[in-house]
Amino acid sequence: MIVILKKHPDQEKLRALLGGIEALGLKTNYSEGTETTIIGLIGDTTRVDVDAVRANDIVEDVRRVSEPYKKANRRFHPDDSIISVGGVKVGEGFFNVIAGPCSIESEEQLTSIAQEVKRSGATMLRGGAFKPRTSPYSFQGLENEGLRLLLRAREKTGLPIVTEIMSETQLEEFREVDLIQVGARNMQNFRLLKALGTCGKPILLKRGLSSTIEEFLMSAEYIMAGGNDQVILCERGIRTFETAVRNTLDISVVPLIKRLSHLPVIIDPSHAAGIAWMVEPLARTAVAAGADGLMIEVHNNPKAALCDGAQSLTPLQFDGLMRQMRSRVSFEGKQFP
Ligand code: PEP
Ligand code: MN
Numbered sequence: 001m002i003v004i005l006k007k008h009p010d011q012e013k014l015r016a017l018l019g020g021i022e023a024l025g026l027k028t029n030y031s032e033g034t035e036t037t038i039i040g041l042i043g044d045t046t047r048v049d050v051d052a053v054r055a056n057d058i059v060e061d062v063r064r065v066s067e068p069y070k071k072a073n074r075r076f077h078p079d080d081s082i083i084s085v086g087g088v089k090v091g092e093g094f095f096n097v098i099a100g101p102c103s104i105e106s107e108e109q110l111t112s113i114a115q116e117v118k119r120s121g122a123t124m125l126r127g128g129a130f131k132p133r134t135s136p137y138s139f140q141g142l143e144n145e146g147l148r149l150l151l152r153a154r155e156k157t158g159l160p161i162v163t164e165i166m167s168e169t170q171l172e173e174f175r176e177v178d179l180i181q182v183g184a185r186n187m188q189n190f191r192l193l194k195a196l197g198t199c200g201k202p203i204l205l206k207r208g209l210s211s212t213i214e215e216f217l218m219s220a221e222y223i224m225a226g227g228n229d230q231v232i233l234c235e236r237g238i239r240t241f242e243t244a245v246r247n248t249l250d251i252s253v254v255p256l257i258k259r260l261s262h263l264p265v266i267i268d269p270s271h272a273a274g275i276a277w278m279v280e281p282l283a284r285t286a287v288a289a290g291a292d293g294l295m296i297e298v299h300n301n302p303k304a305a306l307c308d309g310a311q312s313l314t315p316l317q318f319d320g321l322m323r324q325m326r327s328r329v330s331f332e333g334k335q336f337p
Helices: 011-023 050-055 107-120 144-159 190-196 215-224 254-260 269-273 276-289 313-331
Strands: 002-005 025-031 035-042 061-063 080-086 088-091 096-100 124-126 161-165 179-182 201-206 231-235 265-267 294-297
Touching: 002 011, 002 107, 011 035, 050 061, 061 231, 080 231, 088 096, 096 107, 107 124, 107 313, 124 144, 124 254, 144 161, 144 231, 179 190, 190 215, 201 215, 215 231, 215 254, 231 254, 254 265, 254 294, 269 276, 269 294, 276 313, 294 313
Parallel strands: 096 124, 096 294, 124 161, 161 179, 179 201, 201 231, 231 265, 265 294
Antiparallel strands: 002 035, 002 061, 025 035, 080 088
């Protein structure tokens, strides 16, 4: 349920209204936007006397929200959210490109890719230290050593760092990470999501391989329900009957989520395509659809990559993609931060 307030509500009446709602055992989510100010009610609202609330002279209207996600819902927060990641803004008006290798393999590899993607205009550096591989015999990542190398690459380039967490038991080791990634395979790891809800750090939540948009938003809600509003959503392709591509990029996520939620949405064309040459056309589609950014895998020697080489761009190809992006991003009315 949402309570829409009249402009410039009397502060004493507002406090009384909030107190009355909270006395019913409900939580309130206060959102002061540019156009409207809204109180979102979270919990069992059946005991709320809607007519009595509507009769309050600071209240414009009261509406029921049927969607199961509340804090992630645009009705609760009409303005777009802007998330700050290590000082870089993500969200309406800003277009970010997160780039880097699928997996961190060595200091030389990560440092050289980091410097090159920065030169081409990437705004954050990605790199997997803990890799969720289908086979237990595949390269699992450099683990804590990888995290250490990421911190060094940040020191050298100044780029905020993004890396995937696998379990809530790793939160202490991830305290220096600027943006914690939840991979597609962990989108419904509810214990992890709950722990991230209280970690106070921005989260990049990737859509599960076979998750609906509502399930995706409910996973964001898990994080937000714990008090962490800093969630960025990432579409990375879903499983369909099609086998010609690694996954099917569901571009409709962008306009749909922009309507349903206030959270920023970025696109990962690398995992969607699974093929390097297709990354650029999908990236163009993402910009045109109104995405807030991209996540692109870049490798200095894709043929020798320990993970996801087939979909990785060389730094030179990435530079070409970024040149393409510049004019298209400004055409869409957005800017690089
Ligand atoms: C990744 O970003 O390297 C990754 C494993 O992505 P996803 O979880 O989308 O498969
Ligand atoms: Mn990958």
